[in-house]
Amino acid sequence: MTAIDRAILEAVLLGTVGGLISVQIMLRRLPFFTLAMTHATFPGVILATIVGVDLYAGSSVFGVLIVLGVLALSRRGEQDTTTAIGVMLSAGFALGVVLLSARDGFTKDLTAYTVGQILTVGDRDLVSVAVVGVIVLVLLSVGGKELTYRAFDPGGYAAAGYRPAVIDLALLLTVEAVIVVAMPAVGAILAVAVLVTPAAIARLWTRNIPAMTAIAVITGAGSGLVGVLISDSYNVAAGGAITVVGGTAFALSLTAKASWRAWSNHWHASSTTSRPVPSGVELPVLAVARLVVSLRARYLAGGRTDADHHARGRRTLRRRDG
Secondary structure, three states, X not given: OOHHHHHHHHHHHHHHHHHHHHHHXXXXXXXXXXXXXXXXXXXXXXXXXXHOOOHHHHHHHHHHHHHHHHHHHHOOOOOOHHHHHHHHHHXXXXXXXXXXXXXXXXXXXXXXXXXXXXXXXXHHHHHHHHHHHHHHHHHHHHHHHHXXXXXXXXXXXXXXXXXXXXXXXXXXXXXXXXXXXXXXXXXXXXXXXXHHHHHHHHHOOOOOHHHHHHHHHHHHHHHHHHHHHHHHHHOOOHHHHHHHHHXXXXXXXXXXXXXXXXXXXXXXXXXXXXXXXXXXXXXXXXXXXXXXXXXXXXXHHOOOXXXXXXXXXXXXXXXXXX
């Protein structure tokens, strides 16, 4: 398998996995939190390199600490969730920059994790994305209904006896796992596009969750494939190309949806105003017709039918003849 073949497979797998989990991110209104996690995970890569441990292991451990820290801060009554996320985002990425600049002889391989280098992924990276994809499928299969319930009715979810902290932790850890395996391909900065853009596009076209998930998966995989092909053809950064393709698809979808809505409203308005208005001669005729219909309805409501009326008429004629 060539480098470009591995890059295409990585992009399609990552787009599929990102599309699956992106719907839950959108339903829970977590795009900003996902952005914070992608940036805050970056120091884990630097620390793993300094310590000499596996990059996936280092970034995973650091990511788990980030998730637990944000959950702890957001559950304190005096601390707003958005504020906690903002602090973790800026502090986490700043720590990574400080560690990277302070390390003697830092290499391009480490800086590539900020924007990704999908053309250098190996078989181990492909396996990692596939394993995380299985985890995402298991989460959605086992806890999909609970995730949706939690997203639409948080108060009812807790009142029903469920434990919100458990499902929240499972979702956030899964998102963190996707971020970790996405970093070699699209980097810490661009990983949020893989996790947010597919669902943003799908939500423009449907509100049905299964249909939204299907559109998000197709959009994510398609953006990855087209982005890698553009990168290979024009010798541009693959991560940036994938992100630009996704952003372009979102802009086109937004424009198409707005155009369709405007045309639909215009057609409805024109069809309403184009109905013929009765003329001055037709109005009295319509009034008489309505009066006849009303009188007939009252007559039938009194218990008499057309058959009764004709029978009465025949009896009257027989009396006259007799």
